[in-house]
Amino acid sequence: MKMKWLGLSRAIHPADKKGTAGLAIKPLTGFSRVTIPLDMQIGPGCEAIVAKGDHVDIGDPLGKPLGAWCVPVHASVSGEVESVKKEILSDGTHTQYVTIISDGKDTVSELVKKPVVTDRESFLEAVRASGLVGLGGAAFPTHIKLNPPPDKKVDTLIVNAAECEPYITTDNRIILENADDCIAGALATAHWCGIETVVIGIEDNKKEAAAALKEAAKRAKSEGRGTVEVKVLPTSYPTGAEKVLIQLINGRIVPEGGLPADVGVIVQNVTTLWFIAKYLETGMPLVKKWITLDGGAVKTPGNFEVPIGGTIEEVIEKAGGLKAEAKKIIMGGPMMGVAVDDITRPILKHNNAILVFTEEEATLPEESACIQCGRCFRACPMKLMPAALDKAARANNADELEERHVLNCIECGSCTYVCPAKRYLVQNIRNGKALVRAARAAAREKGGQS
Ligand code: SF4
Ligand code: SF4
Structure with missing residues (x-):
């Protein structure tokens, strides 16, 4: 039986922890190198148009867009291209990275010009x-x-x-x-x-x-x-x-x-x-990003302007370093952000925060059995049934996930936040969405072959 989707409306109130709200954005400069992925967007990324040894200035395009959805990617420091190679992003996908060794001059490209907009x-x-x-x-x-x-x-x-x-x-x-x-x-x-x-x-x-x-x-x-x-x-x-x-x-x-x-x-x-x-x-393209750096391990939390492609490691160092061992690093907020596997990962166009957590902040509570309290359902802004989605995802049941409208999940994490049994709901629901997408793609392929 198909479930009726009910619309949306609920909310939760986690502690806002916005201790950096009063701190002005401070530019961090003098990055020794940047590593810029050519795919930092939804849709296909770019193909490199620079090669090892090329000189680039700030604002020079590094990649040619692959398709109408794609936007160009630009150099965020001036200097020499050290390498162009394929690497794995935090989410497991592969993309080309352009690494530039900064010449420390921050020369702006002659191509940077105010656009002419008439319509x-x-x-x-x-x-x-x-x-x-x-x-x-x-x-x-x-x-x-x-x-x-x-x-x-x-x-x-x-x-x-x-x-x-x-x-x-x-x-x-x-x-x-x-x-x-x-x-x-x-x-x-x-x-x-x-x-x-x-x-x-x-x-x-x-x-x-x-x-x-x-x-x-x-x-x-x-x-x-x-x-x-x-x-x-x-x-x-x-x-x-x-x-x-x-x-x-x-x-x-x-x-x-x-x-x-x-x-x-x-x-x-x-x-x-x-x-x-x-x-x-x-006419200066998107070569910088504005991020909040916070979390219990950070010595001087704040808001910073950083070059896209600067490493998390260099950002932390230039911002004042750590006061405790980093046990977990998150790109984005604690509700929807993603854990980073390597401190040398670059700042991306859409990063708006780097959170560095201590052991105490990073330790995930042990999961226990669902007590069917219904709190996750009452917290879900999309009026989904997170406990049922979690169960179906763990059972790899793509049909049930589809029937329960898993793709409407906006991955807000509210269900996980309120769950007294500390169940890893959003993580499993995310897997459930991937399962449904894969099932749909397989069905399309099958339909195309018959
Ligand atoms: S909030 Fe947790 S314990 Fe309660 S119904 Fe949902 S999954 Fe089960
Ligand atoms: S993560 Fe998805 S299922 Fe959980 S509360 Fe948010 S929208 Fe609902």
């Missing part, structure tokens, strides 16, 4: 040429997201400033330090994409940032640049999940398997839109 097409091409992907962590190519199929009438741009994951405070800092540019990026995007309404969603634990956005929106309106509404939402998790945010902002519910454009909405992260404003002004 929607040239705007989308500029966004693509900037190498931009969703900076909130999704890595979805921005030029694709801003260009939904022609039969979808988009009337609202929702700016995601929720930043609901514990620890992470970079969006908050970007807003506090650049509120006018955040508004400018949102208005430019709405203008060139023909979107009438712009609404920013921000949680009420970021009062100063919300006030800065409101002031900047007021200035934009009084100068005739456009209207932006700032909506302050109650702090809860996962407010920043796209489908949850849309429902909170304008009450629309994205259908199962659908996209925000199906309900007339495009959601963009606030730092993504700020970057668009900066790119339109300067």
